[in-house]
Amino acid sequence: MTRNPITPTIPLDRDGVHHGHLRLPYSRDDSAWGSVMIPLTVIKNGDGPTALLTGANHGDEYEGPIALQELALTTRPEDVTGRLIIVPAFNYPAFRAGTRTSPIDRVNLNRAFPGRPDGTVTEKIADYFQTTLLPLADLAVDFHSGGGTLDFVPFAAAHILDDKSTQDRCFKATEAFNAPYSVELLEIDNVGMYDTAVEAMGKTLVTTELGGGRSSTALSNAIAKRGLRNVLIHAAILRGKIETRPTVTLTMPDDDCYLFSAAEGLHEPMVDLGAEVRAGDLVARVWPADRTGIAPGEYRAQRDGVLIGRHFPGLIQMGDCIAVLGVPKD
Numbered sequence: 001m002t003r004n005p006i007t008p009t010i011p012l013d014r015d016g017v018h019h020g021h022l023r024l025p026y027s028r029d030d031s032a033w034g035s036v037m038i039p040l041t042v043i044k045n046g047d048g049p050t051a052l053l054t055g056a057n058h059g060d061e062y063e064g065p066i067a068l069q070e071l072a073l074t075t076r077p078e079d080v081t082g083r084l085i086i087v088p089a090f091n092y093p094a095f096r097a098g099t100r101t102s103p104i105d106r107v108n109l110n111r112a113f114p115g116r117p118d119g120t121v122t123e124k125i126a127d128y129f130q131t132t133l134l135p136l137a138d139l140a141v142d143f144h145s146g147g148g149t150l151d152f153v154p155f156a157a158a159h160i161l162d163d164k165s166t167q168d169r170c171f172k173a174t175e176a177f178n179a180p181y182s183v184e185l186l187e188i189d190n191v192g193m194y195d196t197a198v199e200a201m202g203k204t205l206v207t208t209e210l211g212g213g214r215s216s217t218a219l220s221n222a223i224a225k226r227g228l229r230n231v232l233i234h235a236a237i238l239r240g241k242i243e244t245r246p247t248v249t250l251t252m253p254d255d256d257c258y259l260f261s262a263a264e265g266l267h268e269p270m271v272d273l274g275a276e277v278r279a280g281d282l283v284a285r286v287w288p289a290d291r292t293g294i295a296p297g298e299y300r301a302q303r304d305g306v307l308i309g310r311h312f313p314g315l316i317q318m319g320d321c322i323a324v325l326g327v328p329k330d
Ligand SMILES: [Zn+2]
Pocket: 057, 058, 061, 143, 144, 145, 147
């Protein structure tokens, strides 16, 4: 069996604060014996649970990298019981390019699991997490936002799972994260996702969508930092008190929560993120980009709910996700 070529430049199992990299050999035109160097911090203090904390699984999502940079810089060993493994830029080549997928192989890390030790750069990253880092973890927090093409109300999420004991742990941790919205998330396509790999191992997972549009805001970063701290306190890894604010709990009962554009054109949002809508309400319109005198396509809510996600750019393609609804749980 091929061994994964990634090696950490710091110990994963020693007490203290260690800053280094995951070194992935990558031979290429400008560096014959070169490497991809993925920043890594390990903070450990004695025995206790391990949290594996990742940002920039997609390279154009920024709240995670910011919150994790700060955590890596400011956490002292005495603040921790157990271990933090911090990887602010999970798909590092994509992060450096500011793109969703890796510029090296165009692979979407969040569709590459379980990965391959002898695959492309992105597949090797996936395999290393699958076979080396995830088995060490009790809890995984994987930060997402909308990136270049989507925008979201700030939410933390867990998935509805067949394994109810894992599901219950994931929802409790998501509530502890305490973003303004907490969502029972239904994925369009969960095959190959990191989330699915984590959950299949029975580990606790919190994921997020905290904003989007290929940037972050003071508010979305504050939510990321507070949520991260809260969930680590909940997991008994960080000392402190969970800071609780009101959260709206939403669920996604079926695929009707997603609306997709049936045409290309000019995207006109008709309600903004966080708006409450009733079934039949107009959520967005798509105008032709290439002519006048033609009525726009209309996109209406298929159920009562809250607009939690939307297409971000002003232009849209056929098949793009145009709107996402969540349904309040009472
Ligand atoms: Zn993402």
